[in-house]
Amino acid sequence: xxxxxxxxxxxxxxxxxxxxxxxxxxxxxxxxxxxxxxxxxxxxxxxxxxxxxxxxxxxxxxxxxxxxxxxxxxxxxxxxxxxxxxxxxxxxxxxxxxxxxxxxxxxxxxx
Amino acid sequence: xxxxxxxxxxxxxxxxxxxxxxxxxxxxxxxxxxxxxxxxxxxxxxxxxxxxxxxxxxxxxxxxxxxxxxxxxxxxxxxxxxxxxxxxxxxxxxxxxxxxxxxxxxxxxxxx
Numbered sequence: 001x002x003x004x005x006x007x008x009x010x011x012x013x014x015x016x017x018x019x020x021x022x023x024x025x026x027x028x029x030x031x032x033x034x035x036x037x038x039x040x041x042x043x044x045x046x047x048x049x050x051x052x053x054x055x056x057x058x059x060x061x062x063x064x065x066x067x068x069x070x071x072x073x074x075x076x077x078x079x080x081x082x083x084x085x086x087x088x089x090x091x092x093x094x095x096x097x098x099x100x101x102x103x104x105x106x107x108x109x110x111x
Numbered sequence: 112x113x114x115x116x117x118x119x120x121x122x123x124x125x126x127x128x129x130x131x132x133x134x135x136x137x138x139x140x141x142x143x144x145x146x147x148x149x150x151x152x153x154x155x156x157x158x159x160x161x162x163x164x165x166x167x168x169x170x171x172x173x174x175x176x177x178x179x180x181x182x183x184x185x186x187x188x189x190x191x192x193x194x195x196x197x198x199x200x201x202x203x204x205x206x207x208x209x210x211x212x213x214x215x216x217x218x219x220x221x222x223x
Contacts (some may be wrong), residue, residue, distance in 0.1 A: 031209060042113070042201060042214040043154065088154065093211050099144060099167065099208070103153040 006089060006102035013109050019076040021105035023089030032065055032072045032091040037049060037104070046074075079109050114138065115141045115215035117202050123221045129190040132218045136183055136204030142166070143185040144212060145177055149201040159208075160185055166208065189220070 003026040013019050023032065031050045035043040047056055049065035049072060057065045060083075062075040074084055090101040114137035124130055137145050145157040156169035160179035171177075174192075179185045189196060199219050203212040 033211060034214075042217055043203075044113075044171075045211040045213065048211055075214040090154075090212075099156055099159065099212075100154065101146075 004089060004100045004102040005090070006087075008105055009103065010106050011108070013079050013107070015022055015081060015109050015111045016078050017109075019079050019083070021074050021087050021089075022104050022105075023072040023074075025070045025091065027102070028069050029091040030069075030071075032089055034063060034074055035088045035090060035101075036085050037088065038085040041085075044092050046087075048092050066076075079107070081111055082110050083107060085090075113213040113215065114116040115202060115204050115213050117200075117215035120216065122223075124192060124196065125223055126192055126194060127167050128222075130192065132189070132202075132220075133202075134185045134187070134202030134215060136185070136202075136216060137213050140204035140206055140213070141183065142205045142207060142210075143179055143183070143202040144205075145171075145185070145187050146201040146203065147158065148201060148217075150198070154201070156170055157187070159207065170173050179193050182197065192222045194222050196220065 005024045021091045033048045034046040037043045054065040060077045064073045086104040086106045088101050088104045116135045118133045125206045141162045144159045146154045157171040158177050159167040163179050174190050200216045201217045203214045204214045
């Protein structure tokens with residue numbers, strides 16, 4: 001079946017450093033979504049990418065969808081302590097039969 | 112507040128028991144998803160319903176079952192509970208399969 005992988009599993013940064021997490025799917029995704037889960041909270045939708053090669057920005061966050069629509073990345077510039085949490089990528093397969101979340105990248109930061 | 116409600120917030124029970132978790136989706140959302148998240152783990156997709164019908168099935172055990180009612184609320188039934196079933200159970204809803212999902216606050220199940 002379809003698999004979605006994320007690297008790294010954990011990332012610890014100093015406040016002010018940049019951070020990137022990568023998401024790779026074993027099959028083509030019709031779209032990809034990113035979610036953030038704060039410690040003790042529930043996942044919250046961040047963004048959806050649909051087009052091949054698409055790049056979207058939200059303040060210090062930059063999201064990219066690969067040309068082959070099988071990979072994506074989330075880059076955070078100048079990490080702040082408010083960015084701490086687990087970032088999940090997710091997407092339905094082209095058959096619409098399943099919704100697959102990656103295992104997540106847990107970001108921690110020291111002030 | 113995502114607009115998705117889940118009850119109860121916490122549930123403590125014993126092995127072998129059966130529990131029911133309830134979810135009310137956002138107004139207008141037809142799809143409901145159930146996920147299991149064990150301690151410090153990722154989100155394991157269990158099952159999805161769309162407008163009352165099962166649409167997709169993930170890694171859901173045979174001891175678990177779910178349904179979506181005509182008013183679109185959903186229930187997840189967990190039976191013959193084992194220690195390993197202790198986890199956070201999230202419900203999420205969306206307008207349709209390819210839309211963003213809105214997660215509820217979760218139900219924390221502890222099996223003793």
